[in-house]
Amino acid sequence: MWSLGVIVHLLGTIVSLWPEKSTRQNPPNIFWEPISILKPLKGCDSGLEENLSTFLDLDYPSYELLFSVASLEDPAYMVAKKIIERNPQIAAKLIVAPVNLGPNPKVNNMVRAYEQARNDLVLISDSNVRVDKGYLKQISRYMRDKKVGMVTSVISGIHGEGLGGKLEAIFLNSFYARWMKLLFRFGKPCVVGKSMLFRKSTAQRFGGINVLARYLAEDYMAGQAIKKLGLQVVLASEPVPQIIGKLQFKDFWLRHIRWGRIRKSQVFLAFLIEPVLFSFNSCFFGAVFLETILDSNPVFTFLAQIMIWFLLDVPTLVKSGVKPNCRAFLVWALRESLAFPLWINIAFGNTVQWRGKQLKLEGGGLLVTA
Amino acid sequence: MMLADFHVHSTFSDGKLTIPAVVDLYGQRGFGAIAITDHVGESRTVIGKAAGHLGLCLTKATFPLYLEILKSEAERAWRLYRMVVIPGVELSKNSISNYRSAHIIALGIKKFMSADGDVADIARNIRNEGAISIAAHPVDSGKFEKQTYHLWNRRFELAQAFDAWEVASGDRLFPEVLNSSLPKIASSDLHIARHMTSWKTLLDCERHPEAILDSIKKQKLSFRFYRDSKNDNIHSDIHSGYGSLVESRSYRSSFGDYRQSLA
Numbered sequence: 001m002w003s004l005g006v007i008v009h010l011l012g013t014i015v016s017l018w019p020e021k022s023t024r025q026n027p028p029n030i031f032w033e034p035i036s037i038l039k040p041l042k043g044c045d046s047g048l049e050e051n052l053s054t055f056l057d058l059d060y061p062s063y064e065l066l067f068s069v070a071s072l073e074d075p076a077y078m079v080a081k082k083i084i085e086r087n088p089q090i091a092a093k094l095i096v097a098p099v100n101l102g103p104n105p106k107v108n109n110m111v112r113a114y115e116q117a118r119n120d121l122v123l124i125s126d127s128n129v130r131v132d133k134g135y136l137k138q139i140s141r142y143m144r145d146k147k148v149g150m151v152t153s154v155i156s157g158i159h160g161e162g163l164g165g166k167l168e169a170i171f172l173n174s175f176y177a178r179w180m181k182l183l184f185r186f187g188k189p190c191v192v193g194k195s196m197l198f199r200k201s202t203a204q205r206f207g208g209i210n211v212l213a214r215y216l217a218e219d220y221m222a223g224q225a226i227k228k229l230g231l232q233v234v235l236a237s238e239p240v241p242q243i244i245g246k247l248q249f250k251d252f253w254l255r256h257i258r259w260g261r262i263r264k265s266q267v268f269l270a271f272l273i274e275p276v277l278f279s280f281n282s283c284f285f286g287a288v289f290l291e292t293i294l295d296s297n298p299v300f301t302f303l304a305q306i307m308i309w310f311l312l313d314v315p316t317l318v319k320s321g322v323k324p325n326c327r328a329f330l331v332w333a334l335r336e337s338l339a340f341p342l343w344i345n346i347a348f349g350n351t352v353q354w355r356g357k358q359l360k361l362e363g364g365g366l367l368v369t370a
Numbered sequence: 371m372m373l374a375d376f377h378v379h380s381t382f383s384d385g386k387l388t389i390p391a392v393v394d395l396y397g398q399r400g401f402g403a404i405a406i407t408d409h410v411g412e413s414r415t416v417i418g419k420a421a422g423h424l425g426l427c428l429t430k431a432t433f434p435l436y437l438e439i440l441k442s443e444a445e446r447a448w449r450l451y452r453m454v455v456i457p458g459v460e461l462s463k464n465s466i467s468n469y470r471s472a473h474i475i476a477l478g479i480k481k482f483m484s485a486d487g488d489v490a491d492i493a494r495n496i497r498n499e500g501a502i503s504i505a506a507h508p509v510d511s512g513k514f515e516k517q518t519y520h521l522w523n524r525r526f527e528l529a530q531a532f533d534a535w536e537v538a539s540g541d542r543l544f545p546e547v548l549n550s551s552l553p554k555i556a557s558s559d560l561h562i563a564r565h566m567t568s569w570k571t572l573l574d575c576e577r578h579p580e581a582i583l584d585s586i587k588k589q590k591l592s593f594r595f596y597r598d599s600k601n602d603n604i605h606s607d608i609h610s611g612y613g614s615l616v617e618s619r620s621y622r623s624s625f626g627d628y629r630q631s632l633a
């Protein structure tokens with residue numbers, strides 16, 4: 001068990017450090033296909049206006065922005081409206097058209113905007129990401145390959161405040177980033193809805209995004225559908241920063257319970273072996289093992305292994321823009337120590353709290369309102 | 371006259387080809403109709419649950435995507451190849467005992483069907499939904515794999531419950547079924563491209579799902595061994611093009627009005 005955890009961790013580090021295929025250089029005079037960017041909004045996340053503003057002057061010849069909110073009362077409505085009014089040079093629309101196609105509120109929120117999108121190439125982009133000017137070119141270049149059906153990105157966590165926020169950021173920048181890359185490298189794509197580029201004409205082949213409204217993890221299912229069509233899902237080389245903002249410890253915990261239970265309902269067997277891959281568990285077994293064969297001090301070997309584990313995570317952290325200092329280590333270690341208790345909490349229960357609703361999960365990620 | 375295959379798997383269960391790849395495989399070889407029939411396991415048994423978790427079966431969750439992709443691929447198959455694609459499932463009851471195991475194919479389905487309950491009820495349910503029911507590989511397949519004898523053991527009681535019984539599966543012809551008076555059908559149970567070299571059903575009807583299913587019900591069909599040169603390493607040098615029919619081994623269906631011109 002110890003060795004499995006260690007091997008996977010080493011593999012993750014190698015994959016994380018693996019040089020990307022050099023497609024960075026874009027040939028000159030290339031045609032950049034126009035993109036419709038869908039921005040489903042819900043409430044005022046921290047820094048919403050700044051986040052959305054990063055989409056106003058992207059280095060891309062032709063794109064449109066389609067903001068959508070579920071109701072006029074939503075505070076995000078005013079924010080988006082203001083942005084559109086202040087920037088008449090941008091092709092942007094704000095769509096308020098609540099529909100009820102299934103229990104997934106995000107899909108319901110953006111279905112009308114999706115229908116109104118003028119371009120075949122569609123990007124679903126969450127409200128809490130902040131991108132740099134070259135973002136659209138970075139991700140759309142993969143779509144020139146006709147075998148590629150979808151491009152997604154690793155999300156890095158920035159501006160995490162409060163204990164929950166800090167834990168969330170370190171989680172995204174270490175464990176999560178490493179696993180995303182590892183899964184993609186081994187042909188098990190795991191799409192993140194925060195940045196999802198695909199063609200409407202491709203989505204039409206699996207019934208359009210309407211079909212996804214019945215799943216809680218619409219992003220994961222979209223990736224599965226693309227694969228079932230025989231197309232590839234690729235991971236863009238640059239991470240997309242997500243603003244975490246202030247989170248209480250409880251927020252962090254509940255968020256992970258939610259995603260953990262979705263994961264459990266979707267890939268149950270993978271969920272079962274997860275504990276073996278947690279650093280604290282793996283190092284604990286390692287320490288016991290070393291004590292039996294070498295009669296070493298288990299506390300010392302445990303701590304030494306944890307240190308090595310952290311050092312192996314450093315490249316991943318640096319890639320996500322984290323300074324690997326002592327503080328980062330402490331937050332990292334706290335997050336790692338919580339992984340197993342969290343897993344136990346996830347294991348017992350099938351309901352999730354989401355946007356004020358209590359939802360029940362069925363096998364495969366189907367949603368039923370509890 | 372057209373070649374048809376009514377038992378084909380895709381990556382939605384344990385097949386190795388995606389649905390679009392299956393459509394191209396058959397379409398390029400001039401087939402007139404195929405049915406994609408991915409496994410649905412039992413929802414309550416340990417084996418059924420495990421198969422679902424391992425992605426070896428369609429589940430309630432993946433089923434909506436399955437139907438949508440089948441719909442759009444049927445349109446593409448018709449546009450490109452004039453080939454009919456029929457949505458189906460293989461309801462799979464797998465038990466440790468071969469005598470308790472049964473696979474039942476439903477063709478022309480419109481909604482999710484479960485493999486739970488007694489086989490007689492399952493067959494009735496399939497017909498109630500307007501689909502047709504087929505007893506899949508009911509006897510010894512002669513291969514090292516899970517065998518399903520349950521339906522054959524109850525064949526007298528269930529004779530009327532199924533619209534057809536597989537008289538051949540893959541490259542095996544089943545003499546027990548052939549010599550019986552049960553309605554018949556021959557299919558490949560294709561999981562990989564190499565399974566293309568196998569028994570197929572030959573139909574003479576309009577290329578339309580209802581006409582095709584009606585031909586099965588009325589047993590207006592015959593069976594042919596199809597040798598695929600592209601995916602068959604033994605015979606690849608003999609034939610040009612993708613495939614050929616082996617004329618010498620065609621069998622008359624017991625109920626069908628067999629056309630002499632086929633041979």
Ligand SMILES: [Zn+2]
Nearest residue numbers: 460473506507
């Ligand atoms: Zn079978």
Ligand SMILES: [Zn+2]
Nearest residue numbers: 377379460559
């Ligand atoms: Zn089969």
